[in-house]
Amino acid sequence: MSENFRLDKGGLINRNKKISFNFNGKKYFGYEGDTLASALIANGVHLVGRSFKYHRPRGFFGAGVDEPYAIVQMNRNNEVDPNVRATEQDLFEGLEAKSVNCWPNVDFDIGAINNFLNKFFPAGFYYKTFMWPKSFWYKVYEPIIRKAAGFGAASIKHDKERYEHKYEYCDLLITGSGPSGLASAYAAAQNGAKVILAEDKSRFGGSLLTSEVTIGNQSGQEWAEKIISELKLMPNVVVKNRSQVFGYYDHNMLVMSERISDHLPKTKKYSPKQRLWYIRAKEVIISSGSIERPLVFGNNDTPGVMLSSAAKEYLKIYGVLVGKKPLIFTNNDSGYETAIEFKKNGIDPIVLDTRKNPNSEIIKEAKDLNINIKFSYVVVAAKGYKKVKSADIAKISEDKKNISNIENIQCDCICVSGFWTPTIHLASQSGNKTKFNEKIDAFIPSQSKQKETTLGAANGIFTLEETLKTSFKKGSELSKQITKEDNKVSVPTVVEKKSSNHDKFWCVPLPEGKNYKRFLDFQNDVAVSDIQLALREGYRSIEHVKRYTTLGMATDQGKTSNLNGLQMVSDVENKVVPQVGHTTFRPPYTPVSIGAIVGREIGKHSKPTRKSPMHYWHEKNNAVFVDAGVWLRPRYYKQGNENLFEASKREAKNVRQNVGVCDVTTLGKIDIKGPDSAEFLNRVYTNAWLKLPVGKARYGVMLREDGIVMDDGTTTRISENHYHMTTTTAQAANVLSHLEYYLQLVWPELNVNVVSSTEQWAGAAIAGPNSRNLLKKLFPDLNVSNEGLPFMGYMEGNLFGVNAKIYRISFSGELAYEVNVESDHGNYMWEKIMEVGREFNIQPYGTEALSTLRIEMGHVAGSELDGRTIPYDNSLDGLVSKKKDFIGKRSLSKTAYITKDRQKVVGVIPLDKKTSIPEGSYIVKDAKAKLPNPKLGHVSASCWSVEYDNPFSLAIIKDGKNMIGQKLFAMSPLKNKIIPVEIVSSHYVDPKGERVRS
């Protein structure tokens, strides 16, 4: 296809480099420097999508970030990129894109039937229509709405692209490289400030690229180029294009998304697709410019109706005509700039100006060029379905209430200008209470909340001279405060055309008997009639009107719709805009890809992975790992074709019969030192600690102040003022913070220091009847007999040349020891234990066997200490001292905690001794009771008892103490199981605890 709408010359594109691309399955050509939008328009393609609600045809409305229509789905390097604005997507060789929101295709879209049924789609239609019957919502309405609504389709495949995060600090962050951004950046840079200048587009310069102005002796565009190239050379300045600062957060933290590779056919090796910058700036300059406001008239959403500034941009930057018979509809002088640009390129535009008799330099220039201008004229309605073919225009009365002399004129595009809206999103996000400026009919920033300054058009200043003057000054002032340097910058002279005042008129009345849709929000299909309806139905607050009609709620965040929507509400309510107020601007200013937000923190990188020093031994010996917090722990060691159940049973049995070894490095360890350590432990734990002798360990339970068990573990007195505390793997960090809290804030008089030593020690638990025999061989010099090293004893020894600490403690309920060596020697220790243990039939065991061993012993762990239970519930009340005070003690006398039928841990066995009880099952009295069946409690942990070779579970149930011997039911609605069970003691194996003391 040839490019019928490309001019022979002009624009900033590289005409020497032709680029081919594909849109909706058709091949087209464009040039390097084009956007997808400019290249499509050059090829005469204006139908690019369908609207959200009515599926009306959609074309291009803008040329940049404000674009509400031209959202396409990209296919780049076999990756899907949904919801890309065609106006911001640079063209590259082989680009593939297609329309969204249409089915089966953009030309023939079944959803467009909504347009003819639009009586049934009034404001709030989702709320009204689909309320009942309730079951219809899930089955009928929702799936249909989901198919019909929404934009692009996300891929369910893993995104292979890389996204990165960067943290940056600077003196000045400047958001936008138009005249105010360039001037302030330049001035600040001269004072040595560290400056980041961010530009959303691929080209720097903003409005200077399209305006007819002279700065010094250069054109605006030349001046912008010169300033940018100077800034790029300065070491204290970072200049970024394709970078959108989209969020202004607390304490001057801003977030910027940099599109690094989106404009390339393929991401380069070692560079990411996008980078998210977290920037902490001492000062922020908001130089985000302004966006042209639409005028509202019948069918103003027809493809071919677009902002006049966009038409000018397509002409001046891309050398592209948006039409050959343009109609320009304006209420201010900006429309004339576009008209003159058309005329200079040999196209005859017609200008409709709502004003009666305006006068200015630029209007005179248009008149001198013989441009056809009609004053006091408006567009009543655009005609044409998939593209503007003509327009009904009319004369408008002086009071703007009546139209007359309606006639139809031929045109192929309608360029509208309703004056300018400052882009105040970032200022508002920072907390700036904006104010309404009557002169420009728009909100501008007022009192700064954070360290932010808004300059130029974003601040409602629409003359270049004033913009440059204030921006150079602010750049100097703000940087001077920070760097204390004061290098003067001279402000260049400016030549620009003076404008006359704009007309406050913005919405064309409907002609008699016509019911044209007049759109306010182009992306969410919100029309004038929807706002009127919402107000008729009693919605008053602009926030409510917004949510009810969805005005300004689309992905474009109301960039083109907000002010006209407010005007509409003000008009109907007979208020002025500042009384109505605007809705809150929230980040992000533009949509941000999920990939950029997530960054590198995906999959295994979403959190750190901690491995014990013995990890590679486990790996080599067929360990199957499980996540335990951030740790990877062996779940079981697979032999042959064993499954989890078989392997863990074998491992647990071997512990009960011979000896097993388990990696317990992951246990939290805290080193406690200081003369008041004993007193401190006595306050932290529920049991007594003052009399624990040196060389002895003790099991302890600690509570939160509300009486709930926080953690348990053993603590050993290494020497007079030195203790070694262990915590559960999961609670290690919380326990340390808890101890620090009491030492630093509650009892600062205690002379105690705590520090985490988890990483310092590698631990191996040796458990089973043969463990002492093994220990004797590991430490031949030590007396490890029952008298030499009794239960809860502690010793230091030498393990084949390595210092070791031996604790006689047991989690498995067997005769057991825990050996710790410095982490670096962990693997050495492990190999020695395996080597020496061979004659005792040693086998390593994983967390699954460990669970089995503790469950059948009735030792409570994380699934019972679940943040909802007190010591009594876990049968730990024997460890609660009656004599001394400790953290949480006062709560234990709460009424709820001392009721007679208080919940307690029990054992549960299926009557058939075969059916395993799913964890989480309810314990109920009557399996056939009416739902919801009153539950007595829940099953907290289940195992296959290796001692008795049948299933065994722990449960925490109401009045557990008196339930022993009862026949009840375990019910799992999730697994659809009802299992008859008997309640037994939680201490299923060795209830007297003889083995650990043997």
Add this chain to the structure above:
Amino acid sequence: MLHIKCPHCGLRSQNEFSYGGDATVKRPELNKEVSDQDWDNFVYLRKSPRGKHLELWQHISGCRQWIKVERDTLTHEIFKTLKANEEV
């Protein structure tokens, strides 16, 4: 993300800290009679002021000290930060 000045380390980003609640709450002394009402107030009841609030933060990824931060809960403005043993 807040920018909190740790009195020991200097200005750091919020993600180095963890929040610890109202700093004005005093734990009843050990071994002293406490009424049910007073104990419940200490354990459960916290004010949720709109505006100035003295609160605890712990610099967990830094010096691990608990610090006091006087912050506006509405605007997030931080007026001052103090060491654990300092009073406003």
